[in-house]
Amino acid sequence: MRKYRMTCPYRQTTEGSLEKNDGRRQLQRSQLGGRGGFVLQCAHGKRGTDRVEHVNRMYRAGERMVKALDDVSLSIAAGEFVVVVGPSGSGKTTLLNVMAGIDRPNAGQVRMDGVVINALDENQLALWRGAAVGIVFQFFQLLPTLTALENVMLPMELRGSYRGERRERTLANLTQVGLAERVDQLPSELSGGEQQRVAIARALANDPAIVLADEPTGNLDTITGLQIVDLLARLSARGKTVVLVTHDETLATRATRRVHMRDGRSVAQTSPQTCLV
Ligand SMILES: Nc1ncnc2c1ncn2[C@@H]1O[C@H](COP(=O)(O)OP(=O)(O)OP(=O)(O)O)[C@@H](O)[C@H]1O
Ligand SMILES: [Mg+2]
Numbered sequence: 001m002r003k004y005r006m007t008c009p010y011r012q013t014t015e016g017s018l019e020k021n022d023g024r025r026q027l028q029r030s031q032l033g034g035r036g037g038f039v040l041q042c043a044h045g046k047r048g049t050d051r052v053e054h055v056n057r058m059y060r061a062g063e064r065m066v067k068a069l070d071d072v073s074l075s076i077a078a079g080e081f082v083v084v085v086g087p088s089g090s091g092k093t094t095l096l097n098v099m100a101g102i103d104r105p106n107a108g109q110v111r112m113d114g115v116v117i118n119a120l121d122e123n124q125l126a127l128w129r130g131a132a133v134g135i136v137f138q139f140f141q142l143l144p145t146l147t148a149l150e151n152v153m154l155p156m157e158l159r160g161s162y163r164g165e166r167r168e169r170t171l172a173n174l175t176q177v178g179l180a181e182r183v184d185q186l187p188s189e190l191s192g193g194e195q196q197r198v199a200i201a202r203a204l205a206n207d208p209a210i211v212l213a214d215e216p217t218g219n220l221d222t223i224t225g226l227q228i229v230d231l232l233a234r235l236s237a238r239g240k241t242v243v244l245v246t247h248d249e250t251l252a253t254r255a256t257r258r259v260h261m262r263d264g265r266s267v268a269q270t271s272p273q274t275c276l277v
Helices: 092-100 122-132 148-159 166-176 192-203 222-237 249-254
Strands: 002-007 010-012 018-020 026-031 050-061 064-076 081-085 107-112 133-136 210-214 241-245 257-262 265-270
Touching: 050 092, 064 092, 064 107, 064 265, 081 092, 081 222, 081 249, 092 107, 092 210, 092 241, 122 133, 122 148, 133 192, 148 166, 148 192, 166 192, 192 210, 192 222, 210 222, 222 241, 222 249
Parallel strands: 081 241, 081 257, 133 210, 210 241
Antiparallel strands: 002 026, 010 018, 050 064, 050 107, 257 265
16 A cells, blocks of 8 residues: 555546546545556646647657657646647647647646646556546547447546436537437437537546547538537637647637647747738
């Protein structure tokens, strides 16, 4: 048995998952040995702010090295709706992936909602991600043999959260994205826009503070794409931090801020009003 003392916006439940801690209360917990035991390195900064600080990410491409992220720094307040725009290859997906803990920076620090995620090991990262982040992809990535309801419920089952209230919460999430009538449909029986709304409901399954979306409208027609961005804007209005990556600057009008990427660098940050669309 090992004892850890931690002040952290997340704490480990007896089921092994992370859940939000109330503020800065100090927890002294007897942790399980082996699989269950870990320490979270926590930030002392303002809770809810996400910070990417001087992050570099290099990839090897044959003989040469590509700087996918080159000294990128970015600070996002809780509840902001930030759109990341820039040409193909400018580092948008890499930026989102390091914020999601899917990819690790070679240098710099990524601090999400108070947790320095690049200090976590793979198991800790997976726990943190399951609790703190909802991710939406261009190609939806729904499981084809599961209904909309089952797809949205899956993250709760994987994390062991909300036992006894999963179905109720899932129905509420699907209602929130306007799909109350389609919960028993398979993905193949839904339109692209409906599938993406299921994916957004799935991203909300564990009530994350942060929603990260990589080109979620890239596979949709313009009107459906705008509906999806409106849905993300509504999530932000309800207090979620939303980061949306897109090629399409016209979709960025609902954002509170745009971050412009070029050649792995964050070259400008603008409010939508100051941008030419
Ligand atoms: N796994 C990898 N291995 C090697 N190079 C990579 C890898 N992932 C990304 N890159 C390179 O890093 C750079 C940034 O890629 P990234 O996917 O972040 O760009 P992007 O802005 O999302 O582009 P797109 O708009 O086309 O999706 C590119 O030059 C890309 O080729
Ligand atoms: Mg990309």
